[in-house]
Amino acid sequence: MSEYLSDEEVFSNTPTSKGGYLSDEEVFGKGQPAVPDPAATLMSTPGRTGMDVVKDTAISAGRGVIQAAQAGVGLANLATKGLAGRAYDASGPDLSGYDDSLKDMYSPAQQEANRYVEEAEGFGGKVGAYLEKPSTIAHGIVETIPSVLAGGAAGFGLRTAAKKLAPVLTKKVSDQTLGMLGGAAGEGMVGAGGMVVVQYSLLQAVKSTDALYHARTRYL
DSSP: OOOOOOHHHHHSSSOOTTSSOOOHHHHHOTTOOOOOOHHHHHHOOOOOOHHHHHHHHHHHHHHHHHHHHHHHHHHHHHHTTTHHHHHHHHHSOOHHHHHHHHHTTSOHHHHHHHHHHHHOOHHHHHHHHHHHSHHHHHHHHHHHHHHHHHHHHHHHHHHHHHHHHOHHHHHTSOHHHHHHHHHHHHHHHHHHHHHHHHHHHHHHHHHHHHHHHHHHHTTO
């Protein structure tokens, strides 16, 4: 007489009395679809070809150039107390719009990875999302390269200007130290320009919302 398995052996994660674990086919019969893993289903992304990788990398580099240009606009805005920003808004290209357009040009797989990281909550969630989608880390590095180069160029300019404007002081400092100080100052300038752009964009959004609110409630 054959021995039947108990419900506990069939549906639990413990080994059966015959040893080992039951496969989906043994539980549900031959020809039945395997039970999908919910975690694997949620984490799955469309395939990515070699051309997709090349295209996505070029897009990230383009976005990095746009971000470096925005940082330059931010520095000019800071130096002119907002005049440069208003003049740029009136006649300059829409860099934010170009950046948004480039985001939509990523491959489906990269867009899914970016969306997964953006939707992660909390510090731990973000770190875990980046580790699960390492392509987002690589593209983040590619995006920073233009800004790093711009910061290096600004630092070189500052070092050169310092040598010409204050030769007595700079003679007392080694070229290596001047290079480090100039590089740090250049990176700080680019970072400050980027922060100005973010704050300016937020301010414009608040002003737009506030104007819309007053326009809608004027006759209430």
